[in-house]
Amino acid sequence: MPPAGGSHRPTARTSSEGRAVGRTETLLPGDNGTGTVRRTTLPGGLRVVTETLPTVRSVTFGIWARVGSRDETPALGGATHYLEHLLFKGTGRRSALDISAALDAVGGEMNAFTTKEYTCYYARVLDRDVPLAVDVLCDMLTGSVIDAAEVEAERGVILEEIAMTEDDPDDCVHDLFTRTMLGDSPLGRPVLGTVETVEGLTRDRVARFYKKHYDPTHLVVTAAGNVDHDRITGLVHAAFEQAGALSRTDAEPVGPRSGSRAVRAAGRVDLLSRSTEQAHVVLGMPGLPRTDERRWALGVLNTALGGGMSSRLFQEIREKRGLAYSVYSFTTGFADCGLFGVYAGCRPGQVHDVLKICRDELEQAALHGLTDEEIRRATGQLAGSTVLGLEDTGALMHRIGKGELVWGDQLSVDDMLARIAAVTPDEVREVARDLLGQRPSLSVIGPLKDRQADRLHEVVA
Known part of the structure; x- marks a missing residue:
C-alpha cells in the first residue's frame, strides 16, 4: 500500500x-x-x-x-x-x-x-x-x-x-x-x-x-x-x-517498532520529597500508542483540556483561582503504549486544591464530554499550531525523519490538516470517556509534610 x-x-x-x-x-x-x-x-x-x-x-x-x-x-x-x-x-x-x-x-x-x-x-x-x-x-x-x-x-x-x-x-x-x-x-x-x-x-x-x-x-x-x-x-x-558501512548489499531496512505493552495498574502515588519552593505534580493515566488512529481525536481533546490559554484547566486553575502559574495537559505516545497526564506547579499549601480541580475536570470530561464550541476551538488551535510548527527546515527534517523511522509513512501538511478536520465531536467524547474514565496515578515532587503526603492517596481513590 x-x-x-x-x-x-x-x-x-x-x-x-x-x-x-x-x-x-x-x-x-x-x-x-x-x-x-x-x-x-x-x-x-x-x-x-x-x-x-x-x-x-x-x-x-x-x-x-x-x-x-x-x-x-x-x-x-x-x-x-x-x-x-x-x-x-x-x-x-x-x-x-x-x-x-x-x-x-x-x-x-x-x-x-x-x-x-x-x-x-x-x-x-x-x-x-x-x-x-x-x-x-x-x-x-x-x-x-x-x-x-x-x-x-x-x-x-x-x-x-x-x-x-x-x-x-x-x-x-x-x-x-x-x-x-x-x-x-x-x-x-x-x-x-x-x-x-x-x-x-x-x-x-x-x-x-x-x-x-x-x-x-x-x-x-x-x-x-x-x-x-x-x-x-x-x-x-x-x-x-x-567508510565500508554498506558492505551488506542485500540488507533491508528495519521497519517501525510494533507490539503491545501494558501500562501499570492505576491508583499509584509516588512522592519525592524535595526542598523546593513549589510542589510539582503530574496526574495521569494510560493513553494511546502513537499509531492508534484515535490519536487525532486525542490531540483535539488534549488541546481543549490543557493545551492553551482558553483550555479548561488553564481557565479553572490559573485564570479563575490563581492557584498555579504553569498548568497544562500532555500526551506521550510510544510504539506499543501511551500516557496522558496533567502537570501543575503550585505552592505546597495549595497542592490538594489544584489536584482536586484536575481530578474533577478529568471526571467531568469523561462523564459529560466537551461542548461543540470547545471542540471547534481546539480543532482550530491544533490545526494552526501544527502548521506554524513546520515553518522552518529543522521542523520539516524532524517530520520526515519521524515519518520514515517511527510511522513508516509520510503525511503532507494538507493530509494532517484533513485528519484534524475530520475529527468529530463524538470521537473526542468517546476518547475522553475511554481514557479519562480510568483511575489515575499521581507523581509529586516537593516539600510536602506528612499529613499533606498522606492525603495524596485521596486524589487517586
Whole structure:
C-alpha cells in the first residue's frame, strides 16, 4: 500500500559510472502543502529521505538511529545518550575540535538528542555548505573511535547533566511519572540513566552498543530545505561506502517498532520529597500508542483540556483561582503504549486544591464530554499550531525523519490538516470517556509534610 499522499513507482538510481546505487520513490509530489518528498533505499538498507523547498536558502541535514533508552538492559542504562555524546568526540579523520570547528566556520548549527525510542544527529547550514554537513555527520556516525580517554572525560559531563536534571523539578517530575506508570522497565527508566549506571559503563560496553545499533539498516538520513535529492543521496552513498558501512548489499531496512505493552495498574502515588519552593505534580493515566488512529481525536481533546490559554484547566486553575502559574495537559505516545497526564506547579499549601480541580475536570470530561464550541476551538488551535510548527527546515527534517523511522509513512501538511478536520465531536467524547474514565496515578515532587503526603492517596481513590 503506498504511503498517504501518493507515491510514484520506484526507479533505480545509478552512479556516474552507471552502477545501480538504490531505488528511489517520490512519496509526496510537492503540490499539497508540502515540498517534494523523495526516498532512496541504498544497498545495505540505508534510507535517504529529502524534502525539497527551493525558495529557502538553508538546509537541515539529519541522521536518525532506531535506538533509544528502551533498547538498553538495566546494566546499560544511559548508554544510548552516552554514545550520542561520544560521537562528537572524534573519528579516524577528525578530532572533537575539528568536528565543532568545521560547522562553526560556516555559521552552521549542530546538535543531537536521545529519546526512549530513537536518536537524532543534525546540522543546519546554508544550502551551499550541505556537502560539509553531510561529510561531517556521516563521518561521526560511521567512524567514531570511542576513545577511552574521551569516555572518561565525558562521564563527568553526563553526571553533571543528570545533576542538572535533578535540580529541575518540573522536568524531573515527568521522569517520575513515567516510572510511576511504566515501572522498572526499559520505557520506565530515565533516558540519561542514573549515576550508578553511568559510572558503570565502560568503553568496551559502549563500543559494542555502537556496533550493534548503528548498522545502516537501523539508520535514516534526512534533509529538508533547498536540496537536490539525487545530490544528497550521492553524497551520503559516497560517505558511507568510503567508510565500508554498506558492505551488506542485500540488507533491508528495519521497519517501525510494533507490539503491545501494558501500562501499570492505576491508583499509584509516588512522592519525592524535595526542598523546593513549589510542589510539582503530574496526574495521569494510560493513553494511546502513537499509531492508534484515535490519536487525532486525542490531540483535539488534549488541546481543549490543557493545551492553551482558553483550555479548561488553564481557565479553572490559573485564570479563575490563581492557584498555579504553569498548568497544562500532555500526551506521550510510544510504539506499543501511551500516557496522558496533567502537570501543575503550585505552592505546597495549595497542592490538594489544584489536584482536586484536575481530578474533577478529568471526571467531568469523561462523564459529560466537551461542548461543540470547545471542540471547534481546539480543532482550530491544533490545526494552526501544527502548521506554524513546520515553518522552518529543522521542523520539516524532524517530520520526515519521524515519518520514515517511527510511522513508516509520510503525511503532507494538507493530509494532517484533513485528519484534524475530520475529527468529530463524538470521537473526542468517546476518547475522553475511554481514557479519562480510568483511575489515575499521581507523581509529586516537593516539600510536602506528612499529613499533606498522606492525603495524596485521596486524589487517586
